[in-house]
Amino acid sequence: KNEVEQSPQNLTAQEGEFITINCSYSVGISALHWLQQHPGGGIVSLFMLSSGKKKHGRLIATINIQEKHSSLHITASHPRDSAVYICAVRYMNTGNQFYFGTGTSLTVIP
Amino acid sequence: DGGITQSPKYLFRKEGQNVTLSCEQNLNHDAMYWYRQDPGQGLRLIYYSQIVNDFQKGDIAEGYSVSREKKESFPLTVTSAQKNPTAFYLCASKGSSYSNYNYGYTFGSGTRLTVV
Numbered sequence: 001k002n003e004v005e006q007s008p009q010n011l012t013a014q015e016g017e018f019i020t021i022n023c024s025y026s027v028g029i030s031a032l033h034w035l036q037q038h039p040g041g042g043i044v045s046l047f048m049l050s051s052g053k054k055k056h057g058r059l060i061a062t063i064n065i066q067e068k069h070s071s072l073h074i075t076a077s078h079p080r081d082s083a084v085y086i087c088a089v090r091y092m093n094t095g096n097q098f099y100f101g102t103g104t105s106l107t108v109i110p
Numbered sequence: 111d112g113g114i115t116q117s118p119k120y121l122f123r124k125e126g127q128n129v130t131l132s133c134e135q136n137l138n139h140d141a142m143y144w145y146r147q148d149p150g151q152g153l154r155l156i157y158y159s160q161i162v163n164d165f166q167k168g169d170i171a172e173g174y175s176v177s178r179e180k181k182e183s184f185p186l187t188v189t190s191a192q193k194n195p196t197a198f199y200l201c202a203s204k205g206s207s208y209s210n211y212n213y214g215y216t217f218g219s220g221t222r223l224t225v226v
Binding site for chain 1: 143150152153158200215216219222
């Protein structure tokens with residue numbers, strides 16, 4: 001079954017805190033994406049991972065293929081990081097079709 | 111700048127009416143996708159098109175129809191057969207190359223449809 005689970009569902013943090021959002025999936029994947037959805041609804045793709053770790057500014061994404069788990073970390077969080085973060089996977093048996101987690105709503109308080 | 115344009119941002123329709131959501135891209139992308147987002151649920155695939163004049167049903171295609179007569183355009187019609195049409199609809203496209211960390215995928219800003 002092609003399921004994607006994210007945790008936590010909601011997260012409130014103080015500015016400057018280190019934040020971790022988790023994503024688990026069920027079967028072998030060809031790629032995992034971390035997406036950011038702004039309050040207006042628009043989505044930006046942050047990372048695509050098939051192995052290892054990627055870093056972009058204050059964002060770090062890791063993936064453990066054996067454990068079928070990925071994490072998105074935000075260092076020195078800022079109120080402008082407030083958004084919904086969505087994990088999306090492309091399973092090996094479904095080509096380019098995405099399966100999405102339900103998202104983690106992050107609020108960073110000044 | 112290249113991107114995806116979805117219009118309108120907010121749309122209200124009466125129950126029983128068909129409504130068409132627009133999705134236009136100037137990225138020269140071959141593949142385009144329509145997703146639906148409901149509160150507390152992940153995005154779900156409605157239809158996708160890998161090439162002009164061809165499209166495939168996604169997981170929740172019932173009550174929807176699409177066309178792909180031009181590479182740039184992939185309109186979605188929400189028909190009266192769709193039981194719960196009120197939702198946020200997101201269009202996306204994929205090309206063969208990528209930049210700006212979009213990894214080949216670009217998403218529109220979405221259309222929020224409310225049926226009353």
